[in-house]
Amino acid sequence: MSGSGEGAGPELTAEIAAKVEAFVRDVVAPYEKDPRRDHHDCPSEELVAELKDKARAAGVLTPHILPDGRHLTQRETAVVLRASGLSPLGPLALNTAAPDEGNMYLLGKVGSAAIKERFLKPLVEGRARSAFFMTEPADENGAGSDPSMMLTTCHLDGNHWVINGRKAFITGAEGAQVGIVMAKSEDGACMFLVDLPDPAIRIEHVPNTIDSSMPGGHAVVAIENLRVPADQMLGQSGEGFRYAQVRLAPARLSHCMRWLGACIRANEIATDYANRRMAFGKALIDHEGVGFMLAENLIDLKQSELIIDWCADVLDAGEAGGTESSMAKVAVSEALMRVADRCVQMMGGQGVTANTIVEQVFREIRAFRIYDGPTEVHKWSLAKKIKRDWKAAHEQH
Numbered sequence: 322m323s324g325s326g327e328g329a330g331p332e333l334t335a336e337i338a339a340k341v342e343a344f345v346r347d348v349v350a351p352y353e354k355d356p357r358r359d360h361h362d363c364p365s366e367e368l369v370a371e372l373k374d375k376a377r378a379a380g381v382l383t384p385h386i387l388p389d390g391r392h393l394t395q396r397e398t399a400v401v402l403r404a405s406g407l408s409p410l411g412p413l414a415l416n417t418a419a420p421d422e423g424n425m426y427l428l429g430k431v432g433s434a435a436i437k438e439r440f441l442k443p444l445v446e447g448r449a450r451s452a453f454f455m456t457e458p459a460d461e462n463g464a465g466s467d468p469s470m471m472l473t474t475c476h477l478d479g480n481h482w483v484i485n486g487r488k489a490f491i492t493g494a495e496g497a498q499v500g501i502v503m504a505k506s507e508d509g510a511c512m513f514l515v516d517l518p519d520p521a522i523r524i525e526h527v528p529n530t531i532d533s534s535m536p537g538g539h540a541v542v543a544i545e546n547l548r549v550p551a552d553q554m555l556g557q558s559g560e561g562f563r564y565a566q567v568r569l570a571p572a573r574l575s576h577c578m579r580w581l582g583a584c585i586r587a588n589e590i591a592t593d594y595a596n597r598r599m600a601f602g603k604a605l606i607d608h609e610g611v612g613f614m615l616a617e618n619l620i621d622l623k624q625s626e627l628i629i630d631w632c633a634d635v636l637d638a639g640e641a642g643g644t645e646s647s648m649a650k651v652a653v654s655e656a657l658m659r660v661a662d663r664c665v666q667m668m669g670g671q672g673v674t675a676n677t678i679v680e681q682v683f684r685e686i687r688a689f690r691i692y693d694g695p696t697e698v699h700k701w702s703l704a705k706k707i708k709r710d711w712k713a714a715h716e717q718h
């Protein structure tokens with residue numbers, strides 16, 4: 322697999338997306354009320370395994386990577402991941418969920434043949450889960466919005482690297498079989514592939530969080546004298562952030578794609594409610610206040626789709642897309658927050674119950690405004706670029 326850029330073409334993409342959408346609506350959505358949840362209210366491993374088996378049997382598992390290893394282009398991925406996101410369980414069932422989807426993309430792009438065979442293959446086949454270890458506890462002033470503050474260290478000892486430190490918010494660390502761990506050597510940031518579980522990587526605790534779609538939750542982890550064979554480093558010592566960049570923009574965009582799907586479905590549910598529910602002698606939709614909320618949702622959803630496609634085209638053209646993916650992440654996460662909030666509001670008391678996915682989607686989007694770069698951090702980096710461009714333009718004169 323060589324990552325984005327090869328593609329399936331429009332006809333096959335449309336066929337895959339239609340199959341994915343039908344599977345999510347007909348097979349996955351009925352599981353939304355399934356009580357099998359872990360102790361952090363995330364779907365249990367048993368539930369996810371059952372859904373994956375069904376997706377495998379239906380030929381829709383890992384639909385963004387073709388059987389011959391070709392990855393869909395970003396533009397094609399947008400259509401398929403949006404369809405997989407129509408239920409919060411969809412990405413788990415279809416193997417398009419974070420962090421696996423971003424990790425598969427990274428390994429497909431930069432992994433050696435040996436790394437692909439050992440670590441990527443089980444992920445693509447949906448036989449393993451993975452976790453990405455970058456963020457560190459805020460109380461120690463470790464890496465957060467500013468990854469350069471990384472405190473986790475690594476040093477070479479014979480033909481092994483030895484890693485020590487603590488990590489926080491590591492999605493799916495509990496239950497994962499593949500880990501991508503970031504640490505700092507004398508040369509700078511480094512990225513390692515590790516087998517999990519490993520006694521040197523201890524789950525300290527998994528805090529309860531506002532979201533509940535990602536199995537394993539978001540763990541705080543202690544890494545104590547973890548020994549990793551030198552050939553399990555991705556790239557060279559000091560190249561870790563360069564490799565993280567490969568994953569960053571596409572992974573950011575794929576969150577936008579999946580959550581757009583979830584908000585399209587939440588809006589369908591709210592639209593249905595607004596058409597059926599009566600108040601003051603007429604359907605809610607006929608009250609201007611509600612009709613306007615639905616109209617604004619339609620606009621926010623379409624704008625989100627368009628900015629995702631625009632950014633996808635930039636990535637497909639081979640550009641890094643840092644600026645474009647920052648713009649898309651801010652625009653989409655903020656627009657979807659408005660959409661989810663309006664859906665809750667239009668549905669009155671029903672909106673805050675777990676009777677529909679609307680309540681969960683609202684909670685998920687709240688968290689999405691923070692991970693993969695909080696809104697303010699993206700705006701801050703855009704402002705720096707605006708200043709750089711201004712200076713460059715004025716220095717020429």
Ligand SMILES: Cc1cc2nc3c(=O)[nH]c(=O)nc-3n(C[C@H](O)[C@H](O)[C@H](O)COP(=O)(O)OP(=O)(O)OC[C@H]3O[C@@H](n4cnc5c(N)ncnc54)[C@H](O)[C@@H]3O)c2cc1C
Nearest residue numbers: 453454455456465466490491492688692693695697698701
């Ligand atoms: C649900 C969830 C899942 C996650 N999964 C993972 C994972 O799997 N792996 C992983 O490594 N990390 C993960 N993270 C961590 C995530 O990447 C960090 O939360 C994020 O980078 C912010 O870091 P922080 O929480 O330390 O916030 P801080 O760095 O403490 O920032 C707090 C706030 O300060 C503001 N701020 C910061 N910098 C600036 C600036 N330059 N200008 C203006 N305002 C600013 C922002 O409003 C920001 O929200 C996850 C987080 C969440 C919530």
